[in-house]
Amino acid sequence: MHKVLIDVTRPLDRRMQGRFPTGVDRVGLEYIKHFAERSTALVRFAGQWIELSQGDSERVYEALLSSSKNFNHLVRKIVARSLPQSIVQQFSKPRFLFNTGHSGLEKKYYNHRLKRSGLKPIFFVHDLIPLTHPEYCRPGEFDKHKARMDVVLGAGQGVITNSLSTLDELSDYAKANGLHVPPAVVAHLAPAKLPIPIADSPLDKPYFVILGTIEPRKNHWLLLQLWRQLIERLGESAPRLVIIGQRGWECENVVDLLERCKVLEGFVFEHSACSDKDLALWLFHSRALLFPSFAEGYGMPLIEALMMGVPVIASDLSTFREIAGDIPEYVDPLDGMRWKELIVEYAQALSPARIEQGKRMKGFLIPTWDKHFDLVDGLLERLSFAGR
Numbered sequence: 001m002h003k004v005l006i007d008v009t010r011p012l013d014r015r016m017q018g019r020f021p022t023g024v025d026r027v028g029l030e031y032i033k034h035f036a037e038r039s040t041a042l043v044r045f046a047g048q049w050i051e052l053s054q055g056d057s058e059r060v061y062e063a064l065l066s067s068s069k070n071f072n073h074l075v076r077k078i079v080a081r082s083l084p085q086s087i088v089q090q091f092s093k094p095r096f097l098f099n100t101g102h103s104g105l106e107k108k109y110y111n112h113r114l115k116r117s118g119l120k121p122i123f124f125v126h127d128l129i130p131l132t133h134p135e136y137c138r139p140g141e142f143d144k145h146k147a148r149m150d151v152v153l154g155a156g157q158g159v160i161t162n163s164l165s166t167l168d169e170l171s172d173y174a175k176a177n178g179l180h181v182p183p184a185v186v187a188h189l190a191p192a193k194l195p196i197p198i199a200d201s202p203l204d205k206p207y208f209v210i211l212g213t214i215e216p217r218k219n220h221w222l223l224l225q226l227w228r229q230l231i232e233r234l235g236e237s238a239p240r241l242v243i244i245g246q247r248g249w250e251c252e253n254v255v256d257l258l259e260r261c262k263v264l265e266g267f268v269f270e271h272s273a274c275s276d277k278d279l280a281l282w283l284f285h286s287r288a289l290l291f292p293s294f295a296e297g298y299g300m301p302l303i304e305a306l307m308m309g310v311p312v313i314a315s316d317l318s319t320f321r322e323i324a325g326d327i328p329e330y331v332d333p334l335d336g337m338r339w340k341e342l343i344v345e346y347a348q349a350l351s352p353a354r355i356e357q358g359k360r361m362k363g364f365l366i367p368t369w370d371k372h373f374d375l376v377d378g379l380l381e382r383l384s385f386a387g388r
Helices: 009-017 022-040 053-065 070-086 108-115 141-155 162-177 220-237 253-260 276-284 300-305 319-324 336-347 350-365 369-386
Strands: 004-007 039-045 048-051 097-101 119-123 158-161 184-186 207-211 240-244 270-271 290-293 310-314 329-331
Touching: 004 022, 009 022, 009 039, 009 053, 009 070, 022 039, 022 053, 022 290, 022 369, 039 053, 039 070, 048 070, 053 070, 070 290, 108 141, 108 276, 119 141, 119 369, 141 162, 158 162, 158 369, 162 184, 184 369, 207 276, 207 336, 220 240, 220 253, 220 336, 240 276, 290 300, 300 310, 310 319, 310 336, 329 336, 336 350
Parallel strands: 004 039, 004 097, 097 119, 119 158, 158 184, 207 240, 207 290, 240 270, 290 310, 310 329
Antiparallel strands: 039 048
């Protein structure tokens, strides 16, 4: 069993700010669960790298994995206690270091610190969207993500990706920039264990769900335009749309429609946050999950929907086909006419297309964390053997 170091800076920071966990954060928490008994925690704070003691690491892990009300006080106390020791920490002992959230890799000191240490970093790469589709990201994200991927490829001893599509994009980037991809493994992500809904449908009309942060690449704008057309054509018979996700960046056109378009009132509902119980309820009773993204590194909502027996209408992306095969209905994210046809079709109580997709779901294999970590542990074994 390999003793490892886990960089917990990102999940700690986000939790202290009271922010809801993203898909990236949930992956980090699963790594903490899996490696908790054979790891210590790394916190980057005030320019220092602080390795917590075994006992303090366990306390921080437990707090991250629970709903501790005194979380911020506990973390500040532990970090303050450990900070003086960080000045003499050199990290000279060879160990694997996990960074599962791209966190801090764009900082110049991160790579410098790695080079002066004996640590063997293993990086989880979630996507290369800021490089392949910078138009859908925050200004400046291209340069930041380029710096991150340069560290992954230049300093990484191993790489984990969530899909073959992500690994292919990383390999293409490496080839284009004269870099080498470290030993890598593709390990699909398991969905959250959503509770089985026992309540009736939260709406008495047919409805669809779109799940994810409201940002340009998620293509909410297309759906809202289609919904306006459906309402104008079908009136009260038009299906409803439920948007679940926080408002992100550069989504003003979507927000304008949500807040100022009178036609959409009573037909489109926005929920910025949902408990797992509420999410399961909304998803389970929906006609389908709509997933019209322009780009994705993985696609957890797709898996969560299929796991619950809910049909999916999604963009025709290679990563979706890798995960779900031919089960969903695939549509070009710009083909508004086809999206509208399928929405009208799936809204019917006895939709033939919906019934057929239900039959295709029977062969769906849900990814598991056990399988994921079998692959990760196998990578550790390979790297350990190669280093002897």
